[in-house]
Amino acid sequence: DGGITQSPKYLFRKEGQNVTLSCEQNLNHDAMYWYRQDPGQGLRLIYYSQIVNDFQKGDIAEGYSVSREKKESFPLTVTSAQKNPTAFYLCASTYGGPGYTFGSGTRLTVV
Amino acid sequence: AQTVTQSQPEMSVQEAETVTLSCTYDTSESNYYLFWYKQPPSRQMILVIRQEAYKQQNATENRFSVNFQKAAKSFSLKISDSQLGDTAMYFCAFKGVGGSRLTFGEGTQLTVNP
Numbered sequence: 001d002g003g004i005t006q007s008p009k010y011l012f013r014k015e016g017q018n019v020t021l022s023c024e025q026n027l028n029h030d031a032m033y034w035y036r037q038d039p040g041q042g043l044r045l046i047y048y049s050q051i052v053n054d055f056q057k058g059d060i061a062e063g064y065s066v067s068r069e070k071k072e073s074f075p076l077t078v079t080s081a082q083k084n085p086t087a088f089y090l091c092a093s094t095y096g097g098p099g100y101t102f103g104s105g106t107r108l109t110v111v
Numbered sequence: 112a113q114t115v116t117q118s119q120p121e122m123s124v125q126e127a128e129t130v131t132l133s134c135t136y137d138t139s140e141s142n143y144y145l146f147w148y149k150q151p152p153s154r155q156m157i158l159v160i161r162q163e164a165y166k167q168q169n170a171t172e173n174r175f176s177v178n179f180q181k182a183a184k185s186f187s188l189k190i191s192d193s194q195l196g197d198t199a200m201y202f203c204a205f206k207g208v209g210g211s212r213l214t215f216g217e218g219t220q221l222t223v224n225p
Binding site: 043090094096098099100102 | 117120144153154155156158202211212218
């Protein structure tokens, strides 16, 4: 079945570490997105990519980095510059129309 | 830039009753899509209903319907015959027709009580 796979489901990061969240889709969608979810703030856009080898900053890109070397993959790296990374991270994709597919998310906790 | 506002952080309703969740948005675009997404405790995002701005008729999906007021930039969700499985966080979202990004409101936590 087509869909988006996010891994891992839970991730723990020590202070000062970089960590990478995986997002893979087999839907042949061109556009992919990373959202951060915090209580009471809804989903905020971190980065998005509409085509391979190209991506744009969203509203809260500071402390994060992405790459889009393959159409199927859009990994998100949370760097040590992100001061408050504990959150739930959702990946999404779309073919360009109004339909979006979401992954099941990664819960990142700083320990 | 578009903004989406949900002014009800929490709501509760008795099983089998009707509840309405509110959403307002701000945009200068004339063509766009509006969405309601449901996020149950599993945290999986589930599309509840979608409305195209150029359509005057309000969208309906079984027990879920919307009241789309384009001039007022209002997009409320009505859930009829509420069920325990409707307990979830509900997000209102906006997408411009020519745009790529989906903009979300803050969410409303709905609890259906037995």
